Amino acid sequence: MLKVGTKSNLKKTVRHEDTAKYVKSGELNVLATPVLVALMEETACKNIKLDNNLTSVGTFMKINHTSPTPEGLTIECIAELVEINNRELTFHIKAFDNAGEIANAVHKRFIVDTNKFQLKSLSKLNIDL
Secondary structure, X not given: OOOXXXXXXXXXXXXXXXXXXXXXXXXXOEEOHHHHHHHHHHHHHHOOOOOOOEEEEEEEEEEEEOOOOEOOOEEEEEEEEEEEEOOEEEEEEEEEEXXXXXXXXXXXXXXXXXXXXXXXXXXXXXXXX
16 A cells, blocks of 8 residues: 555665766766666655556656765665655655765656556557457
């Protein structure tokens, strides 16, 4: 059951494969923003417990990535469900390394029927299931 105020967290140690240079989102060996965004989404998803045949899809992310994190440091993301508006879920997410906050974000997810959503996606290929 979804409840405003529910929090979840995830930790990740920054590896070479997580750097901006490696994922080609920049030239430095620091945590890449796309990797951070993915971790933030994963952290929010940990918060969501839905009935069978339902899932959520990301629809919006506004992020402020304010501080670099080098390889080897561990980051922690904390996501809080702050609003439920029918099928739209809004999260506030913060990320930290050992020196303090490195990012904050607003993230929205939408609850969908898994099968209907997949069929809608596949219809773009004109595939019948």
